[in-house]
Amino acid sequence: MIAQLRRLGRFVLDKLGRLGRASLFFMDMVIALGAFLFTRPGLVIQQVYSVGVLSLPIIVVSGLFVGMVLGLQGYTNLVDFGAESSLGAVVALSLVQELGPVVSALLYAGRAGSALTAEIGLMKATEQISSMEMMAVDPFQRVIAPRFLAGLIALPLLACIFTAVGILGGYYVAVQQLGVDAGTFWSQMQGRVEWVDDIINGVLVKSIAFSLVANWIAVFEGYDAIPTSEGIGRATTRTVVNTSLAVLGLDFMLTALMFGDK
Amino acid sequence: MAPTKTLETAVGLFVVLGLAALFMLAMQVSNIRELGNNDGYTVNANFENIGGLKVRAPVTLAGVRIGRVVNIAIDPQTYEAVVRFTIAPEYHLPTDTSASILTSGLLGEQYIGLEPGGMDTDLQEGDTIKLTQSALVLEKLVGRLVTTLAGSDKP
Numbered sequence: 001m002i003a004q005l006r007r008l009g010r011f012v013l014d015k016l017g018r019l020g021r022a023s024l025f026f027m028d029m030v031i032a033l034g035a036f037l038f039t040r041p042g043l044v045i046q047q048v049y050s051v052g053v054l055s056l057p058i059i060v061v062s063g064l065f066v067g068m069v070l071g072l073q074g075y076t077n078l079v080d081f082g083a084e085s086s087l088g089a090v091v092a093l094s095l096v097q098e099l100g101p102v103v104s105a106l107l108y109a110g111r112a113g114s115a116l117t118a119e120i121g122l123m124k125a126t127e128q129i130s131s132m133e134m135m136a137v138d139p140f141q142r143v144i145a146p147r148f149l150a151g152l153i154a155l156p157l158l159a160c161i162f163t164a165v166g167i168l169g170g171y172y173v174a175v176q177q178l179g180v181d182a183g184t185f186w187s188q189m190q191g192r193v194e195w196v197d198d199i200i201n202g203v204l205v206k207s208i209a210f211s212l213v214a215n216w217i218a219v220f221e222g223y224d225a226i227p228t229s230e231g232i233g234r235a236t237t238r239t240v241v242n243t244s245l246a247v248l249g250l251d252f253m254l255t256a257l258m259f260g261d262k
Numbered sequence: 263m264a265p266t267k268t269l270e271t272a273v274g275l276f277v278v279l280g281l282a283a284l285f286m287l288a289m290q291v292s293n294i295r296e297l298g299n300n301d302g303y304t305v306n307a308n309f310e311n312i313g314g315l316k317v318r319a320p321v322t323l324a325g326v327r328i329g330r331v332v333n334i335a336i337d338p339q340t341y342e343a344v345v346r347f348t349i350a351p352e353y354h355l356p357t358d359t360s361a362s363i364l365t366s367g368l369l370g371e372q373y374i375g376l377e378p379g380g381m382d383t384d385l386q387e388g389d390t391i392k393l394t395q396s397a398l399v400l401e402k403l404v405g406r407l408v409t410t411l412a413g414s415d416k417p
Contacts, residue, residue: 045273053276092291157280164283167291186290191320195292203287 022220029148029219032140037149039141047150051112055158058111059104063162066099067091067169074170075178087180088189091170096193097202097259100163102251105210107162108155109243113218116147117239120222121232129223144219151215152208159207201258209250214243302329302350303387307361308342313372313397315363320373321347328353331374347374349385356381360393372397 174180225235321329333346358379
């Protein structure tokens, strides 16, 4: 009994400690971000390439399939009510409000977040980070901040691409395959989707929030990893699991705030 | 490790692609093109029952959308619904224009249809449309039908 209590207490203290470390880490990173922007902005381009451009294939392909499934499923369900003309609105609203930002954040965590963690973790394990400190190079400015900033830029762009490709996929299935009228498809969509409420709030604000969380977790787990091969493996797993949970939880809160009062 | 030329190009292409996607979402998917039309003059109309009319529902003239509902409230004196909507400035309607709440399709969303009258004076900002027709409420219609049928059976 006492041993179990002790274990529980240690577990809670451990988690709290991690959260505190993560917060301090975030503060250091933001400070480094300000200093770094004026000295080496070119570093970001390299990182945008590795987290953004290289994630493009998976984002485009899954966006296409998600949109196509939405078109197909929406059609088979709506046609029973003779309401297949509102398919455009259904596809667009579900992609813009939920699926676009959430699925692209989850894919991003698997494709880019895990790679970020592994890279930084390996830098730590091979003592590259401590040798930087030896050379009076701040690893926050040289390694952490550029990666975080690049991820922050890349994920919202990826979410926009995902959503747009998904809508095109839905359009292909609905209009080209199932024979929904193209005019009604687009006009129903434009009639229902609001620029500020749905596109700005849905795609942009959500994906920026997810981007903040996903990249913070990814770089922190890498920096905080136990510098062994097993520790890096665990840190990579934790990145994917924690990011997925955080994104889904945050998504519920953001949805409740944005679309809850309608 | 300075970024190479191809890498820079790829990143530039990626950013352009992302912005193009956002642009497509704005122009093709959302109603941003109508945002400019939101100005115009606002007119009120009182209805006994608005059915399922919602804010931002379209206001049409001869089937063409010329405005949007901006506000729905209750008049505390008459207990009627006061619907305020905008009309694009290029459309001048006579003061005896009538407004009715219509439904697009059998189960579609509800909108306001305007029927122009024949007066010489035009509706101005803040005017109230007198001639209105409420939304058709299906239960009331069925109820009326049932009483008519029952009445016609008896004699």
